[in-house]
Amino acid sequence: MLTVKNLAHWYGKTGKPLYENVNLSFEDAKVYTIIGASGSGKTTFLAFIAGLDKPQSGEIFLDGENIEKIGATNYRKHKVAIVFQQYNLLAYMSALDNVLTALAVTDSEHKNDKQYVLDALAGVGIEAADAKKNVQQLSGGQQQRVAIIRAMLVDANIVIADEPTGNLDDENSAMIVKLFQNFAHEHHKTVIIVTHDTKIAQQGDVKIKLADRQFIAS
Numbered sequence: 001m002l003t004v005k006n007l008a009h010w011y012g013k014t015g016k017p018l019y020e021n022v023n024l025s026f027e028d029a030k031v032y033t034i035i036g037a038s039g040s041g042k043t044t045f046l047a048f049i050a051g052l053d054k055p056q057s058g059e060i061f062l063d064g065e066n067i068e069k070i071g072a073t074n075y076r077k078h079k080v081a082i083v084f085q086q087y088n089l090l091a092y093m094s095a096l097d098n099v100l101t102a103l104a105v106t107d108s109e110h111k112n113d114k115q116y117v118l119d120a121l122a123g124v125g126i127e128a129a130d131a132k133k134n135v136q137q138l139s140g141g142q143q144q145r146v147a148i149i150r151a152m153l154v155d156a157n158i159v160i161a162d163e164p165t166g167n168l169d170d171e172n173s174a175m176i177v178k179l180f181q182n183f184a185h186e187h188h189k190t191v192i193i194v195t196h197d198t199k200i201a202q203q204g205d206v207k208i209k210l211a212d213r214q215f216i217a218s
């Protein structure tokens with residue numbers, strides 16, 4: 001479980017707080033969606049829970065351990081995986097090599113296991129022929145599925161996704177949400193999705209709205 005305690009953040013020396021007294025828990029086996037107006041601080045919040053940046057005050061715990069104690073590098077390498085709107089795949093590499101490259105820096109028993117990765121990609125509709133093509137030859141929906149498989153196979157406790165369906169049509173968006181739901185529910189992982197899309201936000205097991213500097217969960 002990821003727990004945020006008394007988090008507050010503002011930019012600049014005398015900046016108005018983006019939010020303060022934020023207390024939230026993210027449990028295993030659940031999909032959380034976060035929706036809020038542009039500029040409300042969603043991406044900033046994701047950067048904190050991903051260990052990419054530090055809030056002005058407050059603490060973040062993973063299974064009771066402060067993430068600062070876990071160490072930023074260790075936390076980012078082994079505990080969290082991030083899926084971006086722009087997919088952030090390594091260009092000029094195949095889907096297969098993108099996933100293998102990510103696995104190479106983990107302790108996964110499957111590192112260097114091409115068949116394991118090909119099977120996982122086939123499971124999301126990317127057959128071997130496509131998996132071996134340069135990722136830039138794949139459609140947006142396919143590229144995002146590769147990015148999600150990459151996040152899933154590194155076996156992080158928490159998968160964070162910033163507008164993962166922002167560039168996709170309804171059909172591909174629905175497929176991506178289903179993938180995240182299966183992953184959270186079947187593998188007992190925590191998935192946290194920031195979205196502008198109210199239809200996607202509705203599909204969270206827990207729906208969080210960021211408005212008036214407050215995170216309200218329902």
Ligand SMILES: Nc1ncnc2c1ncn2[C@@H]1O[C@H](COP(=O)(O)OP(=O)(O)OP(=O)(O)O)[C@@H](O)[C@H]1O
Nearest residue numbers: 011012018036037038039040041042043044045196
């Ligand atoms: N490094 C920074 N320095 C100063 N201000 C920043 C910085 N990063 C973000 N901000 C400001 O903080 C606020 C929150 O930004 P953030 O990107 O977290 O919002 P968001 O809710 O993710 O927005 P969007 O939905 O448009 O992506 C915005 O007003 C933004 O201009």
